[in-house]
Amino acid sequence: MRKMGVFLGLMLLLNLLSLSVIVTAEDEYDFQDLKFAVTPEGWDNIGYILEKLGYSYDIILFDELLNLTYVSAYDVIFINCASDVDYYFQLHGDEAGPVLNSYVEAGGIIYASDWAYRVIEETFDDAIKFYGEEIEDNLCKIGQACNVSADVVDPGFAAYLGDNIVTVEFNMDAWVVMESVPETTKQYLSGVVEISGEGPMDVPITVSFSRGEGYVIFTSFHYEAQGPMAETLMEYLVFKAVTEDITSTVESSLTGEGYDIAYDIRGGINQDETKDYNIEIDESGDTKFVLDCYGE
Amino acid sequence: MESNISGEGAKQKYVEISDASAGTYTVSITGFNVSNENEPFTILIGTVAGSSDDDNGSEPTSTSPDTPGFELLTMMVAIVIALILLKKKK
Numbered sequence: 142m143r144k145m146g147v148f149l150g151l152m153l154l155l156n157l158l159s160l161s162v163i164v165t166a167e168d169e170y171d172f173q174d175l176k177f178a179v180t181p182e183g184w185d186n187i188g189y190i191l192e193k194l195g196y197s198y199d200i201i202l203f204d205e206l207l208n209l210t211y212v213s214a215y216d217v218i219f220i221n222c223a224s225d226v227d228y229y230f231q232l233h234g235d236e237a238g239p240v241l242n243s244y245v246e247a248g249g250i251i252y253a254s255d256w257a258y259r260v261i262e263e264t265f266d267d268a269i270k271f272y273g274e275e276i277e278d279n280l281c282k283i284g285q286a287c288n289v290s291a292d293v294v295d296p297g298f299a300a301y302l303g304d305n306i307v308t309v310e311f312n313m314d315a316w317v318v319m320e321s322v323p324e325t326t327k328q329y330l331s332g333v334v335e336i337s338g339e340g341p342m343d344v345p346i347t348v349s350f351s352r353g354e355g356y357v358i359f360t361s362f363h364y365e366a367q368g369p370m371a372e373t374l375m376e377y378l379v380f381k382a383v384t385e386d387i388t389s390t391v392e393s394s395l396t397g398e399g400y401d402i403a404y405d406i407r408g409g410i411n412q413d414e415t416k417d418y419n420i421e422i423d424e425s426g427d428t429k430f431v432l433d434c435y436g437e
Numbered sequence: 438m439e440s441n442i443s444g445e446g447a448k449q450k451y452v453e454i455s456d457a458s459a460g461t462y463t464v465s466i467t468g469f470n471v472s473n474e475n476e477p478f479t480i481l482i483g484t485v486a487g488s489s490d491d492d493n494g495s496e497p498t499s500t501s502p503d504t505p506g507f508e509l510l511t512m513m514v515a516i517v518i519a520l521i522l523l524k525k526k527k
Binding site for chain 1: 450451452453454455456457458459460461462463464465466467468474475476477478479480481482483484485486487
C-alpha cells in the first residue's frame with residue numbers, strides 16, 4: 142500500500158513536471174498606461190467602480206465625444222446611464238455616431254450602461270435589438286426593478302467567476318431591455334427579468350460586439366448598483382481590454398489550425414499566486430490550451 | 438494522450454491533448470517572477486469536437502504513453518495543466 146502511495150506521488154510529480162511551462166517575457170505591462178474616460182455620473186456611476194479597483198480616469202463631456210482626435214486619446218470610454226446622455230444622443234447622434242464608430246473601428250473600446258443604449262442605437266444599430274424598437278423608440282425602457290439570478294453565458298467569464306450564476310440587481314424601474322442579439326454579438330449574462338406589461342422574460346443582460354479592431358460592451362444594469370459581481374465583471378472586462386491584441390493573435394492561430402474556441406479566459410496574476418479554472422469539455426476530441434502574456 | 442509544450446517564441450506556450458476525454462479539467466497557472474501586480478494573461482482553449490475515433494471516450498493516446506501519471510489523472514477526469522509565468526524586467 143505504501144509502495145503504491147509513493148508510486149502515485151512520483152507519477153503525479155512526473156506529470157506536473159512534464160507539463161510545466163516557463164514563459165519568458167521581457168516587456169512589462171503597466172495598467173497605468175491605459176487611459177480611461179468616463180462620462181459624468183448619472184443614474185449609474187462607473188467611475189466609482191473604477192476607483193474601487195484603483196484605476197484612474199478622466200471625465201469626458203458629451204460634446205467631447207464629437208471630436209475623434211479627442212476620444213482617440215483614450216483606450217476605453219465608459220458611458221454612464223443618464224437621462225441627459227439619452228437626450229444628447231437623440232439630438233447629436235448624427236454627429237457623434239460616425240465619430241464613435243471610427244473610434245471603435247480603430248481599436249477603441251466603449252462600455253455603456255442602460256440609458257446609454259442610445260449610443261448603440263445611433264452608432265451600431267444592428268448589434269442589439271432593443272425591446273419594441275420597431276414599434277416605438279422608447280418602448281425598451283420597461284424593465285422593472287428586481288433581483289435576478291443571471292446565467293453566466295460566456296464560458297470564459299464563468300471560469301473567471303468560478304460560477305455559472307450571479308445575482309444582478311436592477312435597482313430602478315424603466316431600465317432598457319434588450320430583446321435579442323444576433324449571433325455576432327456575444328452574451329455574457331442573461332436571465333429572466335420582470336418587464337412592465339409582459340411579466341417575466343428571458344433576455345440578454347450583458348453583451349459585447351466587435352467592430353473593426355475594437356469592441357463595445359453594453360449592460361442593462363447599473364454597475365454602481367451591483368455588489369462584488371460588478372467589480373469582478375469590470376475587472377474581467379478590463380483584463381479583456383488589455384489582452385485583446387495578444388488574444389486575437391492566439392485566436393487566429395487556433396482557428397487556423399481548425400480549432401473552435403471553447404474558452405476565452407482573461408485575468409491577472411501576482412507573484413506566487415496560483416489561479417485555477419475549471420473547464421468543461423463537452424465532447425471528446427483534440428484540445429489545445431494556450432497561455433499568452435506580454436513580452437517577447 | 439499527447440501533451441506538447443510549445444517551443445515557438447518565448448512567451449506563448451501551449452499544451453495540446455490529442456483525443457482528450459470529455460469531462461472537467463482544471464487549468465492551473467502560477468505567477469513566478471512576476472514583477473507587476475495583476476500581470477495580465479490570456480488563456481484560450483480550442484477544441485475539435487468529434488475528432489475522436491472512439492465514441493466511447495477511451496483513454497487518449499500520448500506521445501509519452503509511458504507516463505502513467507498522466508493516464509492516472511485522465512482516469513479521474515481531471516487534469517492539471519501547470520503553466521508557470523516567468524516575468525523578467527527589461
